[in-house]
Amino acid sequence: MVKNILTSVSALMLLAGLSLSAFLLGSCSEDSGLVYADRARVQFYADGGSLPDLSYSFVWGSSTRQRDTLYIPVRVLGGPADYDRLADLEQVFDSAATEDAQAKAAVHYVPFSDEGARKLLTVRAGHVTDSIGVIVLRDASLKKAAVRLRLRIKENSEFGVGETAKLERSAIISDLLEKPSTWNRTTDYYLGTYSTVKHQLMIKVAGGKVDDEWIAKANASTSLIVYWRGKFEEALEDFNNDPANIASGLAPLREDASNPNSKLVTFPTKL
Amino acid sequence: MRHTYISLPAVLLAGLALLSGCYSDDSNDNLSEPLKIEVSGIEPAYTVAPVGDRLKINPVVSPADRQYDCFWTVTPSTATWGEIPDTIARTENLDVPVNLSLGSYKLRFCAKDRQTGVFSYTEYNLNVTTDMNEGWWVLKSEGDSTDLDFFTDKKQKSDILLAANGHRLAGTAVNLAQTDSYWDFNEGAKADERCSAVFVASKNDLAAVDFFTGRIIRGFNDLFMDVPKREVRDLFTGPSDIHVYVDGHVYTLYNSKYSVYKQFVIKVLGDYDLSSWRHCAQSLPLLYNRSNDSFCSVSRTSSGIDYFPNAAPSPNKTGMDLVFLGGMTTSTYTQGDVALAIMKDRKTGKHYLYTLNGQPYSMGSSPITGTAEMPDGLGLYSADYSALNQNSRIVYYTKDNRLYACNLDSWTETLQDVQPAAGETVTYMEYLKYAPYGLDSSWFDYLAIATSTADGYKLYLHPVKAGKVMPAERVLTGKGRVRRACFMSYGSYGTDKTTLF
Numbered sequence: 001m002v003k004n005i006l007t008s009v010s011a012l013m014l015l016a017g018l019s020l021s022a023f024l025l026g027s028c029s030e031d032s033g034l035v036y037a038d039r040a041r042v043q044f045y046a047d048g049g050s051l052p053d054l055s056y057s058f059v060w061g062s063s064t065r066q067r068d069t070l071y072i073p074v075r076v077l078g079g080p081a082d083y084d085r086l087a088d089l090e091q092v093f094d095s096a097a098t099e100d101a102q103a104k105a106a107v108h109y110v111p112f113s114d115e116g117a118r119k120l121l122t123v124r125a126g127h128v129t130d131s132i133g134v135i136v137l138r139d140a141s142l143k144k145a146a147v148r149l150r151l152r153i154k155e156n157s158e159f160g161v162g163e164t165a166k167l168e169r170s171a172i173i174s175d176l177l178e179k180p181s182t183w184n185r186t187t188d189y190y191l192g193t194y195s196t197v198k199h200q201l202m203i204k205v206a207g208g209k210v211d212d213e214w215i216a217k218a219n220a221s222t223s224l225i226v227y228w229r230g231k232f233e234e235a236l237e238d239f240n241n242d243p244a245n246i247a248s249g250l251a252p253l254r255e256d257a258s259n260p261n262s263k264l265v266t267f268p269t270k271l
Numbered sequence: 272m273r274h275t276y277i278s279l280p281a282v283l284l285a286g287l288a289l290l291s292g293c294y295s296d297d298s299n300d301n302l303s304e305p306l307k308i309e310v311s312g313i314e315p316a317y318t319v320a321p322v323g324d325r326l327k328i329n330p331v332v333s334p335a336d337r338q339y340d341c342f343w344t345v346t347p348s349t350a351t352w353g354e355i356p357d358t359i360a361r362t363e364n365l366d367v368p369v370n371l372s373l374g375s376y377k378l379r380f381c382a383k384d385r386q387t388g389v390f391s392y393t394e395y396n397l398n399v400t401t402d403m404n405e406g407w408w409v410l411k412s413e414g415d416s417t418d419l420d421f422f423t424d425k426k427q428k429s430d431i432l433l434a435a436n437g438h439r440l441a442g443t444a445v446n447l448a449q450t451d452s453y454w455d456f457n458e459g460a461k462a463d464e465r466c467s468a469v470f471v472a473s474k475n476d477l478a479a480v481d482f483f484t485g486r487i488i489r490g491f492n493d494l495f496m497d498v499p500k501r502e503v504r505d506l507f508t509g510p511s512d513i514h515v516y517v518d519g520h521v522y523t524l525y526n527s528k529y530s531v532y533k534q535f536v537i538k539v540l541g542d543y544d545l546s547s548w549r550h551c552a553q554s555l556p557l558l559y560n561r562s563n564d565s566f567c568s569v570s571r572t573s574s575g576i577d578y579f580p581n582a583a584p585s586p587n588k589t590g591m592d593l594v595f596l597g598g599m600t601t602s603t604y605t606q607g608d609v610a611l612a613i614m615k616d617r618k619t620g621k622h623y624l625y626t627l628n629g630q631p632y633s634m635g636s637s638p639i640t641g642t643a644e645m646p647d648g649l650g651l652y653s654a655d656y657s658a659l660n661q662n663s664r665i666v667y668y669t670k671d672n673r674l675y676a677c678n679l680d681s682w683t684e685t686l687q688d689v690q691p692a693a694g695e696t697v698t699y700m701e702y703l704k705y706a707p708y709g710l711d712s713s714w715f716d717y718l719a720i721a722t723s724t725a726d727g728y729k730l731y732l733h734p735v736k737a738g739k740v741m742p743a744e745r746v747l748t749g750k751g752r753v754r755r756a757c758f759m760s761y762g763s764y765g766t767d768k769t770t771l772f
Binding site: 223230233234 | 496525531532533534538540573574575
């Protein structure tokens, strides 16, 4: 009897052990997150991690230009390939704008189904970071208002999708002078509040584009932004002191030329 | 039958013996001692200044009756043996000018015997330390160019700019200024770092000069984004700024401890004609615009000339010429807190003594705190050089190379007992006060008077007692013509200086 008891106990212990093992093994399920070794994936990319809106305006180019290519940086997860690979994009609704302000395919941009447009979605051989292009179109409506094009990376035979937070990015397309996306608190501190009139003055003084890249470069160097501020102030002073401008009412320069009560264009002097 | 047993070991032994007997000895028994080169006469360590010193070492290499090829190298002490050192001489005796950055180095000497190729390679410490921590900086003109001489108690370094850079600045000397908050790019750290710099202005040039080596950090063309014409009128300071008056405009360099400013990026807009009389006492500079006869100032946070509000008497549109402006120190640690100006009314020809706040921190109120009419006919009005005693209301001035003192209370003018020596012409005079906080034993006041001689200059440092100029305690001599002198002492809390109003 004792032997039987012992046998029973042993069996029970064995059973318990097997059950415990089965339980433990069963609770260890495979991580369902991205395993980057499975296939190549692609996602949008920008320095600093976040994906600020891109800005494109036809004002910077020739007045006769009707289309242009907006390049968007992307990054591949899974290493380079020794051949060119095509990514895929689709437009999704941009919640930052109304329906009317959404970009329209074939009106504001060339659809991704277009062969020429598709070729621009190439990630070149040997690259893990590259830029893919979207052809933007200069529709007359862009002179009145900007539109927003929100892009999302689509999975295809070449690429899976990358990190969730980096699959969508917006571009603002216009034929207007837009506030550069890089105009930030630093710019506000040294150059003051943004206005289109101020921007136009800055372009005239700088003698070229004062776009995202220009503003970013200025933000990065206190000395540089203070230098340019001095140049803008000098030009503003010359404009405001011009007898012809005074006589015509153009001076002093205001943020809304059509509104004589609008705020004056000024630049701060602080360091 | 008998068996003869032959011992194998014995056979082997015999064989060996035979073999050894057949061995012929070809060795040379006449071996001489290997050549051993000894080097002496070199110290284990040397300390030199980064610029201006010469490294002179005469080693003794033995055996002396042999011929050696020698060379010397220098390499940073942190370099490994694999790194290529810099060869500084290929002679046995070393005599080279030092031109190294501050730091520790390894000095190596190699002597190689020509016949055998045997060589000796020895290493010594070389420390490059500045000898310009403390001393007198003398800004001078040499012909139509500008340079600096430096004097300590024990040493004189002449022509600092020429020695450190191979050239002087173009044009005669204008002024100098100093800051501990200039910025330079450190190649090793790959980052901008704060440094101490002396700014030197001449009529056609401007440079930021390293305080410890005299090397030019940035020259004229690199100190501006839009390079102005090389017509420098003045150089003066603000509370944390250096201003240069060039090509008709004042440009400002912010000496920020935290933000990197290397250039004079702030231009003071407008049309103005600033007097050469000005007062800068670690606050807003007190300037005078001759275009509109107004006291004014400049600031890094202002885009144009700043004016004081009107008052009685008004600091604006005075209708007067500013003929003298000097600073007084009524409180030890607020040097230059009072300024005295002598004004001449263009209509009446009368002179007035204005007392002003020498350290305006804002433009919110007139700096004029008092006025007094001055008597006619004072010799002071036609002085060649003048300097205000910082401790009392006495202006020292020279006229026709004679030294006088004018008491601004009694209006009496006294010929001083101390006079320029025969054959010497006064070219500079300034009252200098040195009073760094907490270092009272180092304080001094001097009336500095420089003269031009046939051989160059003499800079006399005269103590002043009870208003009377005493014989010089020290005389510094050099080549050229003195424009300005300043005593500077670098310490852990920054650089203390004699007043540079």
